[in-house]
Amino acid sequence: MRTLSAAAAGVERLRVVGDDSGVQVTALAINVAVPEPLQWTDSRRGETFRLTSLNVRLLPDGRLAAKAYGRPVGGGRGTYVSFAVPDRPELTALIVDAADRAGSLWSAHRGPG
Numbered sequence: 001m002r003t004l005s006a007a008a009a010g011v012e013r014l015r016v017v018g019d020d021s022g023v024q025v026t027a028l029a030i031n032v033a034v035p036e037p038l039q040w041t042d043s044r045r046g047e048t049f050r051l052t053s054l055n056v057r058l059l060p061d062g063r064l065a066a067k068a069y070g071r072p073v074g075g076g077r078g079t080y081v082s083f084a085v086p087d088r089p090e091l092t093a094l095i096v097d098a099a100d101r102a103g104s105l106w107s108a109h110r111g112p113g
Contacts, residue, residue, distance in 0.1 A: 028058040032098040034068070038090055041073060042083045048073045051083055056095055056102075066095050 032054040041050050051070040059065055066085045072078040085091055 030056050030098060030102045032056055032094065034091075034094065038088075038094060039070075040086065042068075044081050044083070045079075047078065049078065049081070049083065054085065054095065054098070055082075056098055058099065064095055064099055 034052050034054060039050055039052055041048050043049070049070045050073050051068040053069050054066050055069065056064055056066045067082040068085050069080070069082060085095070
């Protein structure tokens with residue numbers, strides 16, 4: 001799992017728990033499509049996967065953590081296996097941009113239904 005500090009991610013630290021609202025948020029996560037030019041391959045248990053999506057979580061201390069997921073290059077569904085996200089500036093930028101976009105979408109919600 002790749003973890004970005006708030007400083008590296010360019011975001012301010014925030015507390016997810018312990019505020020005065022009485023509502024305890026225990027998890028915030030988003031799924032992000034990896035654009036084709038940024039996709040990569042990795043192997044697990046003798047099978048090569050093309051990594052096409054990220055799961056990005058906001059940790060209680062304000063840092064972001066990301067894992068990658070994909071499909072076997074040989075076809076088929078394969079297994080649901082997570083992979084580490086490589087330390088590449090363009091992937092870090094994707095993670096930060098996705099978190100910023102998700103924050104904007106959440107803050108503009110119009111309530112249930």
